[in-house]
Amino acid sequence: MSLTIGVDVGGTKVLGGVVDASGRVLATSRRDTPREGGSELTKTIAAVALELMQQHSITAVGVSAAGFVSSDRKTMLATPNIADWNGVQLEVELTKLIGLPVVIENDANAAAWGEAKFGAxxxxxxxxxxxxxxxxxxxxxxxxxxxxxxxxxAAEFGHLRVVPEGHLCGCGARGCFEQYASGSALRRHAREAISASPDLARNLLARGDGTIDGLTGQAITDAAREGDAVALAAFQTTAQYLGAGIASLAVLLDPSCVVIGGGVIDAGEILLAPTREAMKRYMPFAGKHPYPEIVAAELGNEAGLVGVADLARN
Ligand SMILES: [Zn+2]
Structure with missing residues (x-):
């Protein structure tokens, strides 16, 4: 059976895995992500792949990383979150170090492919x-x-403008989707719900250091699970934006299925149920066509690794 390696480059770790044609991860190797990025990061990816290649017969290597990847899957065009990697000819450099065909893919694209092929x-x-x-x-x-x-x-959904002149985004634009429907947005919505109902918010605040800034996404999720009204309100607001965004994307792409992954999906139905309701409420031509199902991702943190390993195989 043909085995490939997927390497997922994250902010803190470089995780590689040997993946078979059915999406099973047979072995993994990890290293810390070098802070200096650049050629040290490229060498770290090669080291992870070479270690796995010692134990398995591998045909190709896929690498998923945050950033813009050229459509021929060879060059990191821009990496806003990785130092000194802009314009790196990663496919050429890694092929030299590894001696196998290499495919590069944006991390969110790789995760989507993993879920499409083997997951939700x-x-x-x-x-x-x-x-x-x-x-x-x-x-x-x-x-x-x-x-x-x-x-x-393509598919940089996080930077669709959903609120004209809204919150400033890290990309330099204002009103981007991710300012309203991300994990950071959940905390923002929680802060607003706390300011609106300080008396109701005592229980929620007690889960952090007592201040609004000390509240983590995990604490908001834990509180929501126990029925905390303020935490649930933060999820409701996040779901409104998420559902509205999905309705707009459905008009553009008409998918049968929308998979939600990432850290926020730990909340499960607390996020998904109101998101489905909001999608239906905001969907144009309501009731005149089938709606996509909205489901939780199944592959967790391995989606990108498994996805890019499969992309390297084909
Ligand atoms: Zn943006």
Whole structure:
């Protein structure tokens, strides 16, 4: 059976895995992500792959990383969150170090492909995935193929403008989707709910250091699970924006399935149920067409690794 390696480059760790054709991870290797980025990061990826290649017969290596990847999957065009990696000819450099064919993919695209092939979106020819963490990443599968666009920036859902002149985003624009429907947005909505009802918010605040700034997404999720009204209000607001955004994306792409992944999905139905309601409420031509199902991702942190390993295989 053909084995490939997927390497997922994250902010803190570089995680590699040997993956078989059915999406099973047979072995893993990890290193810390070098803070200086650049050629040290490229060498770290190669070291992870070479270690795994010692134990298995590998045909190709896929690398998923945050940033804009050229549509020919060879060059990191821009990496806002990785130092000194802009414009790196990663495919050429890694092929030299590893000696195998290498494919590069944006991390959210790789995760979407993993879920489409082996996870919550399997058997769906038309699906999209939203990876909701600090920001919002996206991936689109059309006709069983990953959609990359002309210049490698397709599916950057997080930067769709949803509020004209809204909150300033890290990308430099205002009112981006991820300012309203991400893990960071959940905390913002919690802060607003606390300010609106300080008496009701005591229980929630007690889960952190007592201040609004000391409140983590995990604490808000834990409180919501126990029925805390303020925490649930923060999820409701996040879900309103998320559902409205998905309704707009459905008009554009008409998927049968929308997979939600990333850290925020730990909340499960606390987020998904109001998101489905909001999607229906905001959907144009309501009731005149089927709606996409909205489901939780199944592959967790391995989605990108498994997805990019499969992309390298084909
Ligand atoms: Zn933005």
């Amino acid at each position: 979106g399997r058997n769906q020819a038309h699906m999209m995935m939203l990876t909701i963490g600090t920001g919002v990443g996206g991936g689109i599968v059309v006709n069983n193929e990953l959609y990359r666009g002309a210049f490698g920036i």
